[in-house]
Amino acid sequence: MSSPKAGLPIHTTTTSKPSTRRVSLELDPYASPAEYYGKSHGPRKVAKSRTYSAVSPPASPRSPHPPYDPQPYNKRHSSASRVLTKHSEQHDPALDQAHVGGYKVSGRRSSHDAQGNAPRRFLINVEQTLMDLLAREDTDHNIQITIEDSGPKTIPLGTAASGGYRRFDVRGTYMLSNLLQELTLAKKYGRKQIVLDEARLNENPVNRMARLIKDQFWPNLTRRIDGSNIFQVAKDPKDWTKDPRPRIYVPRGAPEQYEYYKRVAAEHPDMRLDVQWLAEDPGNDEYVRDLNAAPGLLAIEMERIEDTHDGKPNFRGLPFVVPGGRFNELYGWDSYMETLGLLVNGREDLCEAMVRHFCFCIRHYGKILNANRSYYLCRSQPPFLTDMALRVYDHIKHKPDSLEFLRRALLAAIKDYYSTWMSHPRYDPVSGLSRYVPGGLGVPPETEATHFVHILTPYAKKHNMTFNEFVDAYNYGHVFEPDLDQYFLHDRSVRESGHDTSYRLEKVSAHLATVDLNSLLYKIECDIGRTIRAFFGDSLTIPPEWHVKGHSTIETSSNWDRRATKRRKIMEKLMWDEEKGMFFDYNTVKKEQTGYESATTFWAMWAGAATPKQANMMVQKALPKLEVHGGLVSGSEESRGPVGINRPNRQWDYPFGWAPQQILAWTSLIRYGFEEEAQRLAYRWIYMCTKAFVDFNGVVVEKYDVTRQIDPHKVTAEYGNQGSDFKGVATEGFGWVNASYVYGLQIVNAHMKRALGAVTTWDTFKKMTEAADAEEAADVLKKANEHDKSVGKVHVAEHVRYTALPHSHEDQVAHKAMHGSEERKEHHGPGETKAAHL
Numbered sequence: 149m150s151s152p153k154a155g156l157p158i159h160t161t162t163t164s165k166p167s168t169r170r171v172s173l174e175l176d177p178y179a180s181p182a183e184y185y186g187k188s189h190g191p192r193k194v195a196k197s198r199t200y201s202a203v204s205p206p207a208s209p210r211s212p213h214p215p216y217d218p219q220p221y222n223k224r225h226s227s228a229s230r231v232l233t234k235h236s237e238q239h240d241p242a243l244d245q246a247h248v249g250g251y252k253v254s255g256r257r258s259s260h261d262a263q264g265n266a267p268r269r270f271l272i273n274v275e276q277t278l279m280d281l282l283a284r285e286d287t288d289h290n291i292q293i294t295i296e297d298s299g300p301k302t303i304p305l306g307t308a309a310s311g312g313y314r315r316f317d318v319r320g321t322y323m324l325s326n327l328l329q330e331l332t333l334a335k336k337y338g339r340k341q342i343v344l345d346e347a348r349l350n351e352n353p354v355n356r357m358a359r360l361i362k363d364q365f366w367p368n369l370t371r372r373i374d375g376s377n378i379f380q381v382a383k384d385p386k387d388w389t390k391d392p393r394p395r396i397y398v399p400r401g402a403p404e405q406y407e408y409y410k411r412v413a414a415e416h417p418d419m420r421l422d423v424q425w426l427a428e429d430p431g432n433d434e435y436v437r438d439l440n441a442a443p444g445l446l447a448i449e450m451e452r453i454e455d456t457h458d459g460k461p462n463f464r465g466l467p468f469v470v471p472g473g474r475f476n477e478l479y480g481w482d483s484y485m486e487t488l489g490l491l492v493n494g495r496e497d498l499c500e501a502m503v504r505h506f507c508f509c510i511r512h513y514g515k516i517l518n519a520n521r522s523y524y525l526c527r528s529q530p531p532f533l534t535d536m537a538l539r540v541y542d543h544i545k546h547k548p549d550s551l552e553f554l555r556r557a558l559l560a561a562i563k564d565y566y567s568t569w570m571s572h573p574r575y576d577p578v579s580g581l582s583r584y585v586p587g588g589l590g591v592p593p594e595t596e597a598t599h600f601v602h603i604l605t606p607y608a609k610k611h612n613m614t615f616n617e618f619v620d621a622y623n624y625g626h627v628f629e630p631d632l633d634q635y636f637l638h639d640r641s642v643r644e645s646g647h648d649t650s651y652r653l654e655k656v657s658a659h660l661a662t663v664d665l666n667s668l669l670y671k672i673e674c675d676i677g678r679t680i681r682a683f684f685g686d687s688l689t690i691p692p693e694w695h696v697k698g699h700s701t702i703e704t705s706s707n708w709d710r711r712a713t714k715r716r717k718i719m720e721k722l723m724w725d726e727e728k729g730m731f732f733d734y735n736t737v738k739k740e741q742t743g744y745e746s747a748t749t750f751w752a753m754w755a756g757a758a759t760p761k762q763a764n765m766m767v768q769k770a771l772p773k774l775e776v777h778g779g780l781v782s783g784s785e786e787s788r789g790p791v792g793i794n795r796p797n798r799q800w801d802y803p804f805g806w807a808p809q810q811i812l813a814w815t816s817l818i819r820y821g822f823e824e825e826a827q828r829l830a831y832r833w834i835y836m837c838t839k840a841f842v843d844f845n846g847v848v849v850e851k852y853d854v855t856r857q858i859d860p861h862k863v864t865a866e867y868g869n870q871g872s873d874f875k876g877v878a879t880e881g882f883g884w885v886n887a888s889y890v891y892g893l894q895i896v897n898a899h900m901k902r903a904l905g906a907v908t909t910w911d912t913f914k915k916m917t918e919a920a921d922a923e924e925a926a927d928v929l930k931k932a933n934e935h936d937k938s939v940g941k942v943h944v945a946e947h948v949r950y951t952a953l954p955h956s957h958e959d960q961v962a963h964k965a966m967h968g969s970e971e972r973k974e975h976h977g978p979g980e981t982k983a984a985h986l
């Protein structure tokens with residue numbers, strides 16, 4: 149483990165940096181913190197004492213910045229001397245250059261550094277500068293420097309070229325907060341003194357955020373579960389018991405894991421690791437409820453490694469990426485969304501491992517779990533396995549066992565399809581559609597204590613019990629409240645949908661055949677049919693361990709194609725509203741559409757279930773209702789209805805926007821040729837994330853208020869916002885937002901990227917582009933007229949069209965979307981189009 153943080157994240161081999169980088173001044177100013185402060189900073193931080201002795205005398209009161217002196221010169225001199233003397237055998241060309249050649253050291257008093265051509269670097273005493281910076285700039289004392297702080301917004305730092313003698317002002321919230329972040333990281337890596345590249349402080353914010361995601365956030369969100377870390381990862385911040393302890397449940401089909409964990413427990417009794425067999429039928433409602441008295445992790449996939457020194461079989465957990473810093477377990481649809489970003493960042497190793505975990509879960513727990521904790525055993529999440537596996541396969545197909553990987557994922561997806569989504573109670577035979585209807589009893593134990601207070605308190609009063617007494621009595625069937633049973637049936641359903649919580653679903657979810665779920669199942673049907681045909685000779689044998697009773701042991705594509713066609717027709721009949729230009733959830737009990745306007749309407753396009761005409765109507769009618777400042781809002785304000793003290797807002801409703809909704813909408817739009825709209829939405833979202841990142845100390849959160857222009861990360865709904873509560877530096881971001889950022893940057897064009905780097909709003913960018921186009925057109929017109937005068941012809945329109953043609957690849961893509969209709973067709977399958985790669 150190379151992370152300095154809590155020992156939790158694991159840093160697996162990354163493809164992002166060549167290992168041959170030289171440790172010297174050549175060090176990439178944008179190297180990952182592990183490299184910049186960990187491996188490579190040592191030799192840069194020191195210089196020979198003899199060179200240091202050449203530094204000029206103390207600053208005079210006439211120094212350009214007399215009011216601020218973070219450390220008296222003599223103190224700086226002596227502390228630096230100490231370091232320098234101590235490490236005098238080490239050599240830093242940067243400082244040699246400063247004192248011996250290159251930059252000539254002035255004999256005058258300390259002064260501000262003039263900007264030379266060489267990149268500027270600062271020589272910084274970490275602890276002292278950190279203290280000074282916070283004392284001066286963090287006026288609201290939250291250990292973040294943001295636009296809400298009212299400090300002077302400037303701090304002078306000594307340049308490395310002058311051995312810290314000459315000073316240069318670092319100004320503005322963005323640079324100061326980057327300084328805070330860098331110092332916090334340097335401190336975590338144990339650095340006392342650093343040479344810091346200015347380039348790290350004034351880096352293009354889009355590049356910085358994308359870089360942090362790739363080099364820092366993904367590694368810090370990466371976990372594995374095995375004996376080396378079970379003590380930490382088994383800990384659950386949601387654990388409600390009096391004696392939280394590490395506990396792992398192992399399914400009967402994985403006896404080698406049971407033996408392994410038993411051995412780990414025996415070897416480390418101080419850990420108090422509780423290793424338990426899971427029941428044969430772990431999806432039983434009563435059983436899962438009873439496990440709530442002793443919640444624990446559920447074992448996931450491991451790989452066999454070299455035997456122990458005494459010849460015992462040994463294992464290592466496969467890695468996975470968690471949704472956010474507080475999590476230690478593998479989530480369902482978060483993992484899919486993260487995969488989209490991880491693939492952009494070359495981390496197919498992690499994506500492949502997550503698919504393998506999902507296969508393990510389907511095989512042993514019967515489904516992809518909400519997350520691998522005992523209290524999630526009855527509950528799944530939106531299913532994306534086929535798309536995930538196909539995308540990963542596309543990146544690993546050169547590997548010898550890649551086809552086996554795909555086969556296994558397909559077998560797992562088929563089993564999950566039959567036994568989870570097309571079985572009672574999720575499948576509704578009357579409509580032919582599916583619903584989120586997980587099992588379970590009682591109050592979901594993992595939710596925030598306050599979430600159900602308003603629902604349960606009247607019942608507690610009615611039964612003359614305290615709140616906790618009532619919850620206990622209700623959970624164990626000592627009191628009967630059928631209305632509450634219905635309430636929690638729907639609540640569990642909302643949580644399985646991943647959209648927890650929303651007024652779209654509250655008190656009705658289990659009755660709804662949602663657009664989201666049925667679009668996903670349509671996609672799964674298409675993917676399975678196509679994959680069996682393309683990769684497995686149109687005949688896939690189902691081995692006993694994947695076989696679901698009542699279904700064939702040989703799968704062919706035609707059945708899957710038929711299923712997909714059937715579902716598409718039903719969706720069109722029951723969910724499509726031609727007049728509104730939207731798909732709506734269908735209430736299978738009331739047998740009517742709900743009419744709730746939700747961003748999930750675009751999932752039908754993502755899956756390819758919408759006809760081109762329907763897609764066009766959605767762009768014309770649904771998009772304007774849901775497009776706001778920061779991209780796509782979860783649902784319309786009108787559909788959500790009024791909120792207030794008695795009807796609090798819900799995090800998956802207006803005005804909040806979530807990364808998965810953005811990602812799926814962009815991909816949907818591109819799939820049907822609406823690249824201009826996809827780019828605009830991606831721009832809005834990336835702009836909003838970047839703006840918050842720049843103004844609020846590098847914050848990246850779980851969800852945003854997409855209608856808020858200044859501080860969109862401030863979300864007060866339900867449990868607040870994951871990712872906003874950090875000290876000094878955000879080290880993980882949030883999984884699916886990280887993914888949306890790097891994925892979205894693949895969608896916007898080069899001009900947009902530049903404008904985003906300058907934190908330009910969409911409206912300004914649009915005006916600028918239109919103005920530039922108009923100017924260019926006027927210029928062309930002028931030239932054409934001149935030309936026409938000379939040749940006596942008028943072909944202005946042709947010239948305008950020609951000169952408006954963009955030159956870069958991205959521009960051509962955008963241009964085609966704007967001017968050409970040839971790409972507006974339906975695409976299916978990976979590898980066919982840009983959409984497929986996205």
Ligand SMILES: OC[C@H]1O[C@H](O[C@H]2O[C@H](CO)[C@@H](O)[C@H](O)[C@H]2O)[C@H](O)[C@@H](O)[C@@H]1O
Pocket residue numbers: 471479481482518592594595596643646647648649
């Ligand atoms: O504790 C409340 C809920 O927390 C999770 O839901 C939210 O976070 C998940 C992880 O990012 C995400 O998958 C989900 O869409 C979010 O709403 C958890 O999944 C819920 O089961 C839990 O009740």
